[in-house]
Amino acid sequence: MTIKISIDCMGGDHGPSVTLPAAASFLKRQSDAELILVGQEAVLQPLLKKYKLAGEARIRIHNATEVVTMEDPVEVALRRKKDSSLRVAVTLVKDGQAQAAVSAGNTGALMAVSRYVLKTLPGVDRPAICTILPNQKDGPTYMLDLGANVDCEPQHLHQFALMGSALVAVMEGKAKPTVGLLNVGEEDMKGNELVKATAGLLRADHEKGILNFYGNVEGNDIFEGTTDLVVCDGFVGNVTLKASEGLGRFVKQVLTSEFKKGLVNKLGALIAYGAIKALSRRLNPSRYNGASLLGLKGLVFKSHGGADVYAFEWAIRRAYDAAKYDVLARIAASMAELMPQGQGRTAEAAALASEPAPVSLDQPN
Amino acid sequence: MTIKISIDCMGGDHGPSVTLPAAASFLKRQSDAELILVGQEAVLQPLLKKYKLAGEARIRIHNATEVVTMEDPVEVALRRKKDSSLRVAVTLVKDGQAQAAVSAGNTGALMAVSRYVLKTLPGVDRPAICTILPNQKDGPTYMLDLGANVDCEPQHLHQFALMGSALVAVMEGKAKPTVGLLNVGEEDMKGNELVKATAGLLRADHEKGILNFYGNVEGNDIFEGTTDLVVCDGFVGNVTLKASEGLGRFVKQVLTSEFKKGLVNKLGALIAYGAIKALSRRLNPSRYNGASLLGLKGLVFKSHGGADVYAFEWAIRRAYDAAKYDVLARIAASMAELMPQGQGRTAEAAALASEPAPVSLDQPN
Numbered sequence: 001m002t003i004k005i006s007i008d009c010m011g012g013d014h015g016p017s018v019t020l021p022a023a024a025s026f027l028k029r030q031s032d033a034e035l036i037l038v039g040q041e042a043v044l045q046p047l048l049k050k051y052k053l054a055g056e057a058r059i060r061i062h063n064a065t066e067v068v069t070m071e072d073p074v075e076v077a078l079r080r081k082k083d084s085s086l087r088v089a090v091t092l093v094k095d096g097q098a099q100a101a102v103s104a105g106n107t108g109a110l111m112a113v114s115r116y117v118l119k120t121l122p123g124v125d126r127p128a129i130c131t132i133l134p135n136q137k138d139g140p141t142y143m144l145d146l147g148a149n150v151d152c153e154p155q156h157l158h159q160f161a162l163m164g165s166a167l168v169a170v171m172e173g174k175a176k177p178t179v180g181l182l183n184v185g186e187e188d189m190k191g192n193e194l195v196k197a198t199a200g201l202l203r204a205d206h207e208k209g210i211l212n213f214y215g216n217v218e219g220n221d222i223f224e225g226t227t228d229l230v231v232c233d234g235f236v237g238n239v240t241l242k243a244s245e246g247l248g249r250f251v252k253q254v255l256t257s258e259f260k261k262g263l264v265n266k267l268g269a270l271i272a273y274g275a276i277k278a279l280s281r282r283l284n285p286s287r288y289n290g291a292s293l294l295g296l297k298g299l300v301f302k303s304h305g306g307a308d309v310y311a312f313e314w315a316i317r318r319a320y321d322a323a324k325y326d327v328l329a330r331i332a333a334s335m336a337e338l339m340p341q342g343q344g345r346t347a348e349a350a351a352l353a354s355e356p357a358p359v360s361l362d363q364p365n
Numbered sequence: 366m367t368i369k370i371s372i373d374c375m376g377g378d379h380g381p382s383v384t385l386p387a388a389a390s391f392l393k394r395q396s397d398a399e400l401i402l403v404g405q406e407a408v409l410q411p412l413l414k415k416y417k418l419a420g421e422a423r424i425r426i427h428n429a430t431e432v433v434t435m436e437d438p439v440e441v442a443l444r445r446k447k448d449s450s451l452r453v454a455v456t457l458v459k460d461g462q463a464q465a466a467v468s469a470g471n472t473g474a475l476m477a478v479s480r481y482v483l484k485t486l487p488g489v490d491r492p493a494i495c496t497i498l499p500n501q502k503d504g505p506t507y508m509l510d511l512g513a514n515v516d517c518e519p520q521h522l523h524q525f526a527l528m529g530s531a532l533v534a535v536m537e538g539k540a541k542p543t544v545g546l547l548n549v550g551e552e553d554m555k556g557n558e559l560v561k562a563t564a565g566l567l568r569a570d571h572e573k574g575i576l577n578f579y580g581n582v583e584g585n586d587i588f589e590g591t592t593d594l595v596v597c598d599g600f601v602g603n604v605t606l607k608a609s610e611g612l613g614r615f616v617k618q619v620l621t622s623e624f625k626k627g628l629v630n631k632l633g634a635l636i637a638y639g640a641i642k643a644l645s646r647r648l649n650p651s652r653y654n655g656a657s658l659l660g661l662k663g664l665v666f667k668s669h670g671g672a673d674v675y676a677f678e679w680a681i682r683r684a685y686d687a688a689k690y691d692v693l694a695r696i697a698a699s700m701a702e703l704m705p706q707g708q709g710r711t712a713e714a715a716a717l718a719s720e721p722a723p724v725s726l727d728q729p730n
Binding site: 134135147150151182183184190191192193195218219220221222223224232234235238239240241242243244245246247248249250251253254255258274275278279282283 | 499500501512515516547548549555556557558560583584585586587588589597599600601603604605606607608609610611612613614615616618619620623639640643644647648
């Protein structure tokens, strides 16, 4: 079966100069995929030849006259620019023309538009943003929420855990991914009221075999890779992520200035360059680009705004994998479990959950 | 005037083998200081000669028969080991025999014991832990709370801002340190209910000239040094700090393995060693050792448990500076401002606040 992905070609810091070559490279690798290139046709059409997409049967341009900039407030994206490439890419998912959308546009706008256009899945109160961070075990740590929900109740974190767990199961081919609850200590008695109440819900799911709940984890566990998934509210997740990014830049600055200061020979410069490159490859790997907007009636992936061609291609691949292995059905099934008998089993939820996804996944490299 | 500091000589990962030589080195540098060495006399006495403290007129050993280990639960420190070096060091502050206490013992135990023994200042609902982090401007970013208070109300963050601001003013010799409120975005409309309500309180203080409120800051601003002080609840502060520590270890591991892998020559090893040392000097500087327990009727400083001699000496110096420049009076005065007319001005608060501290400080190097 062909997988169709809609791409917001105008989004991000670089627009078509990144999204088009990434699309071309992706298509070469994935023979059962088709891409809908969404954006201003007058801009995109002349570029197709440059990026070796002219005459490609597995693409089509879908015209969208407006562009949401990185600076546009959510309100503008939501109420004013109704024909933006960001919005149209998401609408194509809603209309069934694409199975997933990818955008490097601004996160707030993408979440607001996706939520408005796609609506939330039955049983989900609030969609969340799930990102992937590198860890010392050289694997990914999935973490959510990253900022969509700054005030949470225990049932929200509970839903995040279920949705995130379903995502990791499919994307990483792990039948029972471990779930950690971000806290200030490992012991059950530790934490604020929110996490203590959430732990009770997650433990109950663990006992029922619905969730593989590891227990509390601490900040350092994110980068140690203690669990496959780390669950937190969007306030904590956002601050932690940005603090880590800030520290990463600090490290880079120190290394750069240290090498410049102490070493004048070419070997030193070479080593310094290599070290910084290696660090950035390990700490900010392109293959982890593509955060998931979870809990919607459709798949939407968010690329870093500053992603390069290689990283943006990874975001497309993640969207492709999620569509191919039907993350949506898996999440819908998880959420239906949560709901009181009968209530969750609306025709809609049943339809979404009807085809359980396979857990094995041939992740492209 | 002589400044007297009580030292929990048994605390931390290394006990007397770190605390005693640090005490000796500190005394050599600071001629107007006296130290009370608290711990098991039978252990400490024989070590004095080794660390060149025998015959030193400005020390005395104060016997304490018990030791709080790093693993002891708070309950044990609080209710069972009543003659621990940790507790006795704090009690000496309460009794007026010392102006500040320093311990490398476990944070939870130190906070619980200090709170129990010293009680909180008038106007302070909850004491907080204020630590110092390095930033890209090569200065310190003060941050609180780091975990003492995981569920906070706006008035608590408000009190943290006032106490932290008073601490920075004295310790850094800055008349009006800038205060940032940790949030998920810079705009006023961003954030959870807690920070939005807190921002209102801080803005009001800014308008009254009580506080130099910069506004919202984000996670990355901690390491960019955007403000002198960053205020957050103890849950967010603890998770952020531990995530940063975890990322720091990750960076070290990557650099170490990268250098080992790629380089076989001696120059490479030398450069690698230098780079890692430089990083650790910038990211985890000894001179920033010594977190403050703020809001108590007495000065208590917490050293890292794993501090070496040089770092522990810095914690003693911080305690000395805080005592010498009377951080306590400054904080008491700030908190008294907060309270309804009359109520704050108890005889006790007035006495504590009677001698405003000078803002200039000759920080030892």
